[in-house]
Amino acid sequence: xxxxxxxxxxxxxxxxxxxxxxxxxxxxxxxxxxxxxxxxxxxxxxxxxxxxxxxxxxxxxxxxxxxxxxxxxxxxxxxxxxxxxxxxxxxxxxxxxxxxxxxxxxxxxxxxxxxxxxxxxxxxxxxxxxxxxxxxxxxxxxxxxxxxxxxxxxxxxxxxxxxxxxxxxxxxxxxxxxxxxxxxxxxxxxxxxxxxxxxxxxxxxxxxxxxxxxxxxxxxxxxxxxxxxxxxxxxxxxxxxxxxxxxxxxxxxxxxxxxxxxxxxxxxxxxxxxxxxxxxxxxxxxxxxxxxxxxxxxxxxxxxxxxxxxxxxxxxxxxxxxxxxxxxxxxxxxxxxxxxxxxxxxxxxxxxxxxxxxxxxxxxxxxxxxxxxxxxxxxxxxxxxxxxxxxxxxxxxxxxxxxxxxxxxxxxxxxxxxxxxxxxxxxxxxxxxxxxxxxxxxxxxxxxxx
Numbered sequence: 143x144x145x146x147x148x149x150x151x152x153x154x155x156x157x158x159x160x161x162x163x164x165x166x167x168x169x170x171x172x173x174x175x176x177x178x179x180x181x182x183x184x185x186x187x188x189x190x191x192x193x194x195x196x197x198x199x200x201x202x203x204x205x206x207x208x209x210x211x212x213x214x215x216x217x218x219x220x221x222x223x224x225x226x227x228x229x230x231x232x233x234x235x236x237x238x239x240x241x242x243x244x245x246x247x248x249x250x251x252x253x254x255x256x257x258x259x260x261x262x263x264x265x266x267x268x269x270x271x272x273x274x275x276x277x278x279x280x281x282x283x284x285x286x287x288x289x290x291x292x293x294x295x296x297x298x299x300x301x302x303x304x305x306x307x308x309x310x311x312x313x314x315x316x317x318x319x320x321x322x323x324x325x326x327x328x329x330x331x332x333x334x335x336x337x338x339x340x341x342x343x344x345x346x347x348x349x350x351x352x353x354x355x356x357x358x359x360x361x362x363x364x365x366x367x368x369x370x371x372x373x374x375x376x377x378x379x380x381x382x383x384x385x386x387x388x389x390x391x392x393x394x395x396x397x398x399x400x401x402x403x404x405x406x407x408x409x410x411x412x413x414x415x416x417x418x419x420x421x422x423x424x425x426x427x428x429x430x431x432x433x434x435x436x437x438x439x440x441x442x443x444x445x446x447x448x449x450x451x452x453x454x455x456x457x458x459x460x461x462x463x464x465x466x467x468x469x470x471x472x473x474x475x476x477x478x479x480x481x482x483x484x485x486x487x488x489x490x491x492x493x494x495x496x497x498x499x500x501x502x503x504x505x506x507x508x509x510x511x512x513x514x515x516x517x518x519x520x521x522x523x524x525x526x527x528x529x530x531x532x533x534x535x536x537x538x539x540x541x542x543x544x545x546x547x548x549x550x551x552x553x554x555x556x557x558x559x560x561x562x563x564x565x566x567x568x569x570x571x572x573x574x575x576x577x578x579x580x581x582x583x584x585x586x587x588x589x590x591x592x
Contacts, residue, residue, distance in 0.1 A: 145210050146305040147385050153310040155395070156317040158382045159402035160463030162372045163320070165248055167407040168460045172414040173431045174367055176424075178360045180343045180415075182352035184408070186364035191372075191400055194365070194582055197575060198374050198537050199396040200567060201544040204558040206383025207392070208550075212474040213377035216384065217543070220550045227549060230539045235475050237376040237532035238468050242495050244502040244524045245468070246297070249461040250289030254279055255433065256458050259450035264441045272441055276433040280506040287503050294495055297465045301473055302488035305385060309470050313463055320406070320459040323452055328412040330449060337416030344415040362589060369586055370529060371403055373464070375536025381471045387562075394564030406460070413453070417443075432457070530590030538583045545575045552576075 148154040175183050209216035214231030221227040258264065264272055279285055300312045331337060352360045372379070379399075386395070414436065418424070421439045440450035469491065476487040505512060505520030514523040543549035552572055560566045 145384070147387065148382075149306045149310055151387070151390070153306075153314055154382060154386050155398055155402065157310055157313045157463075157467060158379060158395075158399050159406075160313045160317050161378045161382065161467030162399060162403040163317075163406045163460050164245075164373070164464035165457075165461050166367075166371050166373075167403065168410040168457055169432050171367060171371070171407040172411045174363055175344065175411055176415070176418075176431075177355070178363045179348065179351040179355045181345050181347035182349055182357075183360050183364050184345065184411075185347050186361050187368050188404070190365045190368035191404060194579065195368055195372050195374070195400055196393065196396045197567075197571070197579065198541060199372055199379055199399065200392040200559050201540045201555060202374060202377065202379040203383035203386070203392045203396065204544065204555050205540065205550070206377075206380040207386055207388065207561075208554070208558045210384050212384065212471070212478040213380050214475060215478045216377075216380060220554075221543075222548065225548065227539070227543055230536060231377070233532065234375070234377040234380075234536055235472065237528055237536065238378070238471050239495070239498065240524050240532070241376070241528050242294075242465065242468055242472075243498045244521045245461070246294045246465060246495065246499050247286060247290045247502045247521065249293040249458070249465050250286065250291075251279070251433065252454055252458040252461050253292055254285070254289045255437070256451060256454035259437075259440070259447055259454055262447055264437055264450065265447060267441060269438050272437050273430075273434040275437070276430075283504055283507050286506060287500070290499050290503055291496060293462060293465055294492060294499065296462070297469045298488045298492035300466050301469050302485050304484065305470070309466055313466060316459045316463055320456055320463070323456040323459070324406060324409045324413070327449070327453055327456065328409050331413045331416040331420075334416055334420035334443075336420040340415035340417070340419035341412070343419065344411050362585070365582065366586055366590075369537070369583075370533060371407065372400070373533070375533040375538075375540065376471075376528070377536075378468060378471060380540075381474050382467075384474070390562040391564035391566055392559040392562075393567045394562075397565065530587075534583055534587040534590060538580060538587065541575065541579055541583065545572065 148157070205213075205216050205220060209219040211219055212231075213234050214228055217228035217231045258275065263275060267275070300308045302308065303311075332341070349357070383392075414431070417436070417439050421442060423435055423439060436453070437450060440446035440453070443449060469488075472491050473484060473487040476482045476491065477484060482490070501509065502521045502524060509520065512520060514520065515526060518526060544555035545552045552575070556567060556569060
């Protein structure tokens, strides 16, 4: 079967960025920034994105482009004979399944809030009642299941139509819509009274404030965020590498993906922080910031129903682009490993995930008393496995595979990374890749597990 490929370079960049851009950018980034003192955190985040994110992204893309296969078969193709690197392929695919078992629920929350704002659900409610809307949604298994099923069914439909006609075509529209929406929302936020104080908190480095949070904590938090924002380690980017052309160097393409990803994260902060300061809301509210704090702000804002609907449409695009990208990885894996057609893979994976996603839905209501690892609930356990174990562990595997003799090897990786026109990866970085990067990833891995 002929390998599918992207129709255009723009399609590749937007789909890859769509995989990276998700709730980590537009939900987690603003509140982690708020909790870690603002501007200094952003400064370290950009530094670690450059020295960690870009190199490891080139490695995932290189494994994909050199093999032209999904992750399990990619390792089989490139690994030295008799080695077992391909075992990580199965772990990566398992990670994709676990991710979608809870991510479709979170994407469903975004769909739900978009339609609630559109319908005027928050009109005339006081702050307690507005916060209660989220609690009521979580308490309803039927409502949560409906929104989760909607995000999953739409993902199945998009991916079943093919790479070019489905994923690439739909993601282009979504991502361009997302980029347009985020600019409009940020400009509106900046026009609010008192917005400048929010911008100062967000973008001006204040080491005194960072010291209050603990400078070492700020640095580690920035390293974590820079690492997780690109969803590296589970072959999310590797699969798109297998579809891309050899016209451009992988360093150039990785930088462009990182720039898009960072643009969205930074602009999300420009929406949230000015609004928080304008309405006297603490910017370090944590996870409830999106579903309890911001709806309160929108409800008290002129035209808040419209702005709230636009914000959660943007959030829906951000989360749904990740759902479709991860689902594509599962389809490609089934097609490559079992010889299934795309439509059969989409249907069977969709049915499996519909059932596998039910525990996460019930974990917020009927099974709310169920605790698994470290007394965490179902969704938190699933997120812990992906974020703290599979992503950093998988990134370490991709890194060692590309820079050690017992793996694919640095020379072969470098040749693939530098094929095409654009910025080339320097051979002088080999010691940094071999000795420094593994230590940084181990810090993230160990800190996440203890």
